[in-house]
Amino acid sequence: MKQSFSGAVLLLLLLAGASLHAQPDRWQQRVKYTMDVQMNVQTNRLNGQQKLEYFNNSPDTLYKVFYHLYWNAFQPNSMMDVRSRELGKTVLPNGRQDWDGRVRDRISRLQPDEIGYQKVISLKRDGRPQEYKVVGTILEVMLDKPVLPNSKTVFDMDFEAQVPVQVRRSGRQNAEGVDFSMSQWYPKMCEYDYEGWHPTFYVAREFYGVWGDYDVKITIDKRYVLGGTGYLQNPEQIGYGYEAPGATVKRPAGNTLTWHFVAPNVHDFMWAADPDYKHITQQVDGFTAHFLYLENETTRETWPQFAKMVPRAYAWIRDHYGPYPYKQYSFIQGGDGGMEYPMGTLIMGNGKLSGLYGLAMHEWMHTWYQMMLGTNESLYPWMDEGFTTFAEDNVVYHTIDSxxxxxxxxxxxxxxxxxxxxxxxxxxxxxxxxxxxxxxxxxxxxxxxxxxxxxxxxxxxxxxxxxxxxxxxxxxxxxxxxxxxxxxxxxxxxxxxxxxxxxxxxxTTRHIDYGIDSLYEQNGKAVARLHRIGGMPMPIDLVLTTTNGKKVMHYIPLSSMFGEKPQEDSSMERVTHAWWHWTHPTYEVELNVPLSEVSSLEIDPSYRMADIDRDNNVMRTE
Structure with missing residues (x-):
């Protein structure tokens, strides 16, 4: 589906403007990539020309810049290779080696025509050649003139790359037969923020990028079907399901096609290609969902069913986590499990419908907690993966009736x-x-x-x-x-x-562990003595069940909160007690009933407190 670049930018500006008054004032660097790539499917190599407009919106003068060269990780003795093999020497308590099962020692065994690399052929800044050096997966550029605060500069680069045999996230000939999963495929400017440069080596984990606009042309064998980040600008020349209904596709003569994508306000660009991709679409509230997969006996049933589940999922996501601001999203079979990118994801797709749906929802929720919010995943991996897991579980739970x-x-x-x-x-x-x-x-x-x-x-x-x-x-x-x-x-x-x-x-790694220490009567009323055993203090929900079946919530705020949470269960009476200081290991709760009327007490019956030993959370009377 064709989407104009200016129209997409206008949409984002309108959405951003709706809440501009609430936006914190933190400067952001900005990029604009224009890339023209020629992909040789016989040699598994590509040549590219990249123009990068870099906007230094910081108050700092920059004397150097850094790029990521991710595919250099897929070479024997790289940092990723050695790190994986070293971790594999660790034996876990369950007796297993601490491998990342996808990587193991596979990189060390790659042959020269199987490795990945990204080589910079030339690099100019504002027309002048620049001095640079490559350190593993990082390109360090020593600028001949500094980039001043609140200024723009332009880098022009020629580069070439070899697509590695698929080991981790990107590569060729993955386990499910997809020819090319093209993520982390181009030299990418590192992020510079209020903490400085982040030239993080690609060792295994996460990513951090600069938001900007991408204009990408990919020339490839015309038998291949592509999907990925961005809006296709020439669907009438491409076809393969991207053309408007009823439109006539007029492909140019020759053995190749040039796919032209634009993507506004994203911090990365991914694409995948295979001559056997099946491409279907599903209209969702305000955007088009694309699905590209290899059709077989399993996927012929599961992927179309999955596509029909997306609108219901999005309705729940929109209401609880915010609207999706782009005009398309692509679920693409590829990669090595699941991995998120702007406006699309690469996922394994040969499994059961339930597994496909759960995996897809996890990767899609990364659109909120990484593609739009964009924390530094290296420093805060839990703010991406943890928040995404939380949201995924909620989405699946609320959209699968069983x-x-x-x-x-x-x-x-x-x-x-x-x-x-x-x-x-x-x-x-x-x-x-x-x-x-x-x-x-x-x-x-x-x-x-x-x-x-x-x-x-x-x-x-x-x-x-x-x-x-x-x-x-x-x-x-x-x-x-x-x-x-x-x-x-x-x-x-x-x-x-x-x-x-x-x-x-x-x-810290302090743990939560509370227990009911004792229950006794004083002045005609039952008193429960609670004990904080673990090193982390918490407010306490203590539910009393009386002998006649009545339940009362005895709520004990933590003094460090300087307040109370609102009552969550209106069907239950709540009694709020004095604050519990974290310095005090014990606390006595008067229950307002005689001991003879106490049937049971339970700390946190909602099971939301991560108490590492719940055996002492419940006390029942004879």
Whole structure:
């Protein structure tokens, strides 16, 4: 479907303008890429010409710039190769090696015609050749003249690349037979923000990029069908399902086609290609969803069914996490599991419908928590993966009727408890590449990160959290927020102080463990003595069930909150007690009934508090 570049930009400006009054004032660098690429499907190599307009909107003078050369990671003895093999030497408590099963030692065994590389042939800035050097996956450019604050400069680059045999995310001939998964395929400017440059080596993990506009032409064998980021500008020449209904496709003579895409306000550009892609579309509220997959006995049924599920999913996503601002999104079979990119994702697609749907919803939710909000994933992987996992579980739960009655976040809590029990936990503030184990990184980022959000609902009230997530979207999209920015949104929404929650749960590995120490009668009323056993303080929901079946919520705020969460269950009487200071290990609760009328007491019956030992959370009387 053709979408004009100016029209897409206007849409984004209108959407941004609607909430401009709420946008924090943080400067952002800006880029504009114009690329012309020639892909040789016989040699698996490409040649490209790149014009990069770079807008230094910072108050700083830049004396050098950095580019990512991601595919250089797919060479024997690269940082990614050595890191993977070293982690593989670690034996986990379950007896398994700590491999990333997709990488293992595969890079070390790549032959010269199987490796990946990106080579810079020439680089000019404003027409002048520049001095540069390559250090693994980073290109460092020593500028002949500095880039002044609030100024623009233009870099022109010729480059060539070899597509690696698929190992991780990008590459050729993946496990499901897709010819080309083209992510991290071009020299990409590193991000410069209020913390300085981020020339992060590609070792395994996450990404960070500069928002801008892309104008990309890809010339390739005309048998190939492409999908990816951006709006196709010449569908009448391309066809393959992109042409308007009833339109006549007039492909130019010759053996190649040039696909012309534009993408406004994105921080990366991905594409995939295969001559056997089946391409179908689904109209969703305000945009077109594209689906490209290899048709077989399984996918012939699952992918069209999946396409029909997307409108219902989006209706729930829009209401809870904010609207999708672009005019298309592409779900593409490719890559090595699932990986998110602007306006599209690469996902494995040969499995059952339930698995395909869950994987696709996870990758699509990255559009909100990485493509639009764009935290630095290397520094805050849990703010991307954890928030995405939380949202994915909610979307799947609320759009698959057979899941009703289950706890959508039980898997994340179980993952966190496994992490703690295995002794692999490190603070979530650990840089993504610096975790001691792959297992520790994954469980911390995905599971504990999701627990962070669900448990936050326990602290401030689920309704406050959900309103805060929408507020976070509108205030911080396209702004690269950090953890402090997120916490301030939640503090403003709830009216509570939350620095303690961030400090304990993000920056330390202290655990939550509360218990009911004893139950006795004093002056004719039952008194429960609670004990904080773990190192992390929390507010407490204590539910009393009387012998006649009545339930009463005894709520004990934490003094560090300087307030109370709103009552969440209107069907239950709530009694709010004096604040519990984190310095005090015990607390006595007067229950307002005689001991003889107490049937049971339970700390956190909602199971939202990540208490590592719930055996002492319940006390029942004889």
């Amino acid at each position: 899941l009703k009655g289950r706890n959508p976040h039980a898997g994340s809590y179980n993952g966190y408890f496994i992490l703690v029990k295995a002794g692999l936990e490190e603070p979530m503030s650990t840089h993504a590449d610096y975790f001691d184990t792959n297992a520790g990184y994954s469980l911390s980022s995905y599971a504990k990160g999701a627990v962070f959000l669900e448990q936050l609902g326990y602290v401030i009230g689920a309704q406050n959290r959900d309103k805060g997530l929408l507020r976070y979207y509108w205030e911080w999209r396209f702004k690269h927020p950090n953890v402090n920015d997120f916490m301030r949104v939640m503090e403003k929404e709830s009216g509570l102080q939350l620095d303690w929650y961030r400090m304990f749960f993000v920056n």
